[in-house]
Amino acid sequence: MSATPPAALDLQDVSCTFVSAEAPGQRYTAVREVTLQVAAGEFVSVVGPTGCGKSTLLNMAAGLLVPSTGSVRVFGQPLSGINRRAGYMFQAESLMPWRTAEQNVRAGLEFRGAADAPAQAQDWLRRVGLGAFGDRYPHQLSGGMRKRASLAQTLALDPDIILMDEPFSALDIQTRQLMENEVLALWQGAGGRARKAVLFITHDLDEAIAMSDRVVVLSAGPASHPIGEFHIDLARPRDVAEIKTSPRFIELHSAIWAVLRDEVQKGYAQQLQRR
């Protein structure tokens, strides 16, 4: 009998309470007792209203934020410090403006001591469609191309877990769909390598459904926690634009939206109140 392999990411009853910088007596519990697992090779999205605690959860998984209570395990090992099995992609730009695209992708590889960093960097740029743009500086690339370069930067380090926090929300819809398809193709193809575990944060339900194996819905804060979990049984490979018209997608969307709708309204009302 073989034991079940440990989850790539295992958050057990994690809570996060912030202390106000202006008034140290004031506390705000962003997320409370959240249990969330991502299996090796699984693509999980977390959706929830703005300000509910999605980034807080991701930062705890990244080891950038220590949970106030609860534990984080990475492939069965308790996480302490930065999660070195994970690569990140955040909403903000991650490229160093004084380095070319190729130098940006190469930097992380060199830091790791990879002997063939230039060749690997070039190969990753090619895979994300930037083979001819390695010598361009970030300001000479479009927003979508900069995201491609960031993607190459993240994937080149070959992490077992990818953490993405609304990575494409600043892109126009067409570029965004291209990027989403690109991510799915790279994740699925993986060039003979094992598929990576992905924790994908978004406030966009369409994006979450189109991309994922599983969608977890978070309640509005404070003390946000999962209030719904949905298995996305849509066939792969998927085209994120086309799949939105399939009857099953529409069915899943309305089931999840039924849970999410009230939270979005609560979250919005909260934003209008000052704490």
Ligand SMILES: Nc1ncnc2c1ncn2[C@@H]1O[C@H](COP(=O)(O)OP(=O)(O)O)[C@@H](O)[C@H]1O
């Ligand atoms: N460092 C911090 N100090 C105090 N409050 C914070 C801090 N980081 C986040 N928060 C608060 O925690 C809540 C959740 O934030 P966040 O995880 O960024 O939400 P989301 O990513 O879902 O939009 C918000 O109300 C936010 O204001």
Ligand SMILES: [Mg+2]
């Ligand atoms: Mg966020």
